[in-house]
Amino acid sequence: MKLQAFSIALIALLCFSCNLRNDNSAKLKVESPNGKIAVELELDKLGQPFYHVQFNNKTVVDTSYLGFDFIDAKPIKDNLKVISASVNSFNETWEMPWGEQGKVENNYRYLTIQLEETVAPNRKIALTFKVYDDGIGFRYEFPEQDGWDEVLIKEEETQFNLTEDYMTFWIPGDWDIYEHLYSTTKLSEIDAPQYAEHVNLAQTYIPENAVNTPVTMVGNEGVHLSFHEAALVDYSGMTLKVDTENLSLKSHLVGSENTDYKVKRQLPFNTPWRTIQITDNAPELIASNLIVNLNEPNKLGDVSWFKPMKYTGVWWEMHLGKSSWDYGMEMVDGQWTDTGKAHGRHGATTENVKRFIDFSAKNNIGGVLVEGWNTGWERWIGFEDREGVFDFVTPYPDYDLDEVTRYAKEKGVEIIMHHETSAATETYEKQQDTAYALMQKYGMHAVKSGYVGKILPKGEYHHGQYMVNQYNNAAIKAAKYEVAVNAHEPIKATGLRRTYPNIISREGLRGQEFNAWAEDGGNPPEHLPIIAFTRMLAGPIDFTPGIFNIKFNEYKTQNQVNTTLAQQLALYVLIYSPIQMAADLVEHYEANPEPLQFIKDVGVDWSDTKVLNGVVGDYVTIARKEKDTGNWFVGGITDENARDIDIDFSFLDKNEDYEVRIYKDGTDAHWDKNPLDIQIEILDIDASSTLKINLAEGGGFAISLIKK
Structure with missing residues (x-):
């Protein structure tokens, strides 16, 4: 519920025109509400837009250019002129249905500038900068216009040129996975390709000396910066390519082996917000609400059907080797083979799940996650073609879904569904409605989804536009069945939990x-x-x-x-998560x-x-x-x-x-x-x-x- 909102125009074109010069260059400035952060946007003599960021009157992001390279079209980054501009302010307080706090203040000043090419084909593009007390967000906006209906983006040319060699906490710009240990080095010492083909990762691809976001930096005088993005919708995930000599970052979008473009969009559309959290101490980075504030308000309405909860589950025991996900897989002649018979180590049995239900009910724990309940686990390990392997409605013979859900309801505990897609996206798409309907039938309101392995169709990566749409569309569809999604092997979190509150948590x-x-x-x-x-x-x-x-x-x-x-x-x-696992085995908790x-x-x-x-x-x-x-x-x-x-x-x-x-x-x-x-x-x-x-x-x- 929005408690208060107002927007006041502060600077109109009359004031802006004072900054226009005869050479068509321009300079605009917008400050945060407390005045500590300032952004200056300019056009140079060639009509190229660039920006600066100051914090406490010191430049933290120096001259950084903006633009795009396209497929089958010339870049849009110069020969631009200003056709309108304004600076405004906005302040509201909105309520989180669940979160780190009950109410969130969304207070910022923003600059919007409309640009047009001075040469044919005279394309139009806009930029919006929102400046908060804890950082900035900016995005590109492609308005509807004659003669330009579709863009095929080859690369986004967004720069972040820094003014010192920050101590940087980073993981490599892997197109397929975020499961790397963080490195702590100077910005000038980042070497992401050294982590290619890591032994512990199910899939990995690091094509450039780039980092994934959020990437956090600490300066010599205590300035803290964290670079990320917000509202990632129908676009490719952004890594940041590192220039170690010039202490610069530049957007490097995740691509695909199946297309020569990285993003395909129909006009009109907006890009995700490019974000920089800026503070003078570490705790304020965590306290910042910049990322969620840059997302649109709740589109789902009442989501009271999801209750934040603690949960136990059949999970850790399988990582320890006490039990297995599969029902009948054995090592035969040195190879994993489906014998068609129960091997006795299957974890998701009716009896075992009831143990977790009893424990949860006794200890103020609201849910039980059951992994390995459904058929298909014998056939996906080691198989390249995983389409059609998993069935998201058929349990193994030793798991009585009717009895388990009846027993859980009797004990006041909710069963959390598990969907391991094995990254076979077409199979999951075909079965989603049936799978979510099954959950709705049994009163299950949360699902843990997984995307382990190389993406199918071949040539796609976990963090490209294709998979961004897969993750987001799955969650949007789930909401129609009153299902909340906890995604593993996901696209990065970018604050969409504000717009779609059933996006409850994720790994990443x-x-x-x-x-x-x-x-x-x-x-x-x-x-x-x-x-x-x-x-x-x-x-x-x-x-x-x-x-x-x-x-x-x-x-x-x-x-x-x-x-x-x-x-x-x-x-x-x-x-923080609204769904927190008590991950250990029942016997280890009962002993302590x-x-x-x-x-x-x-x-x-x-x-x-x-x-x-x-x-x-x-x-x-x-x-x-x-x-x-x-x-x-x-x-x-x-x-x-x-x-x-x-x-x-x-x-x-x-x-x-x-x-x-x-x-x-x-x-x-x-x-x-x-x-x-x-x-x-x-x-x-x-x-x-x-x-x-x-x-x-x-x-x-x-x-x-x-x-x-």
């Missing part, structure tokens, strides 16, 4: 499962303190926290989770009832969020207030370095009493040597309290503050 990073099977030792302790300031800026993450059996030596002696137990609890507050209490108590939907402290890649502490109850929860984590964290509880409600439990690293805790050492304390804390907490190497802490 190197997740918890890498700790169970990656050959490089799993995710290092610095991984999540980087993720909080990079990937999490894009939107909710289905990271699957809550592993209590850190070492799992009874299953795998060469792998482990590289955090302490206390950090696993902290992740429920730190890594005291830390399990935090998972039982912690919320998943918030009315307020406070980022209390943080340094990119080192540590971060976040406090969140649960919607409806008013209870607060705090989570803090560190990298491989132990450290003391000071907490000021002035964010708490005044004159309120809380029952406070602190789950923190024990005195001998260490992510590798002693990860299970945890201390649980009950304290008296109110809004006047302060507290110092010691975090072990790879450690963390979690605090529940339950209103009495």
Whole structure:
């Protein structure tokens, strides 16, 4: 619901005309509401548009040109003139149906400029810059016009020329996957191609020295920048090509082997927003709402049929090797073979799922995810042609869908559907209506979708225009059946959860499962303190926290989770998602009832969020207030370095009493040597309290503050 909105014209063409010069060059300026960020847009003597960005009166993005290269048409980047321009302001407050906070302020000033070529064919294009107190967003707009109906974009020529050699937190500009570890280097030292053909990745393609977004940078004087995009619809995902000598980034769109263009669109249309979050400290990056604000308002209306929830599921046990996704696959003569008989290791059985339902019902956990329930798992591993392999409505013989859903409903637990498409897009498209209708029949309102493997049809990549449309269209169709989507192996999050609130979460990073099977030792302790300031800026993450059996030596002696137990609890507050998994096995939770209490108590939907402290890649502490109850929860984590964290509880409600439990690293805790050492304390804390907490190497802490 929009609470207030107004738009005021500040500068009209009369004022703009003062900046026109005889050589047809022009200069326009727009500032953020607080005046700290300013954007200047100019045309040079050749009619080429370029822009600058200042923060606190210092240039952070220097002369950067804008334009496009097309197939079978000349570029549009010079010989342009201004035909109109204006600067306006806008301010509204809108409500999130679920999110990190209840209400979001959307306050910005914006510049819109209409351009036209001075030579034939006299094409028109527009630019809009929105300037917020926490950053900027700009996009290209192709208006309807005579003689120009369709564009075939070869490349978008958007530049970001930087003014210093920033410390940069980046993953390579892979066209097929985001599941790389983050590197921390100077901008001038980025070398993305070194990560090509990574052993742990199901698919990968890195054609240039480019980075994926969000990519976050920290300057020598504390300036923090994060580059990304918003409202990615019917367009190709953008990587950023790196010029290490000139400290420059340039848009490099994901392409296809099947076309010589990267984007095909009919006029009129707008590109996604190109975004730069700009702050003078790390916590404000997380607090920023720039990405969601640049998306259109809710188009679905009432989505109360989806309830944010915690969930358990048949998932982690298969990564550990305790059970399998398939029903009857055996190693015969050195090859995986479908024997047609149950091998006894299948995880998604009626009996096993009922165990998870019982546990969830007992422990304030609303859902159970069931992977491996449907036929096809025997036939997709190792097969290049995966079209027609999976059936999204037919269960295995040992999984009674009617009985499981009946039992779950009786216990007050919702079954979360799983659709592993194996990246066979045509098969999934054909079955979507039937699959979603099945979910609607059984009262299932959430699906985890997966797209493991090379995209079919061959030649397409996970992050190109073809797949952007696949992901978005699947979610839009799901909404018609009251189904919310949690996508894995996805396109990047760009804030579309505002427009389509049934886009609840997604993977899009190197997740918890890498700790169970990656050959490089799993995710290092610095991984999540980087993720909080990079990937999490894009939107909710289905990271699957809550592993209590850190070492799992009874299953795998060469792998482990590289955090302490206390950090696993902290992740429920730190890594935001409206759908949070208690990922470990039932028996591991039942053996640890005291830390399990935090998972039982912690919320998943918030009315307020406070980022209390943080340094990119080192540590971060976040406090969140649960919607409806008013209870607060705090989570803090560190990298491989132990450290003391000071907490000021002035964010708490005044004159309120809380029952406070602190789950923190024990005195001998260490992510590798002693990860299970945890201390649980009950304290008296109110809004006047302060507290110092010691975090072990790879450690963390979690605090529940339950209103009495």
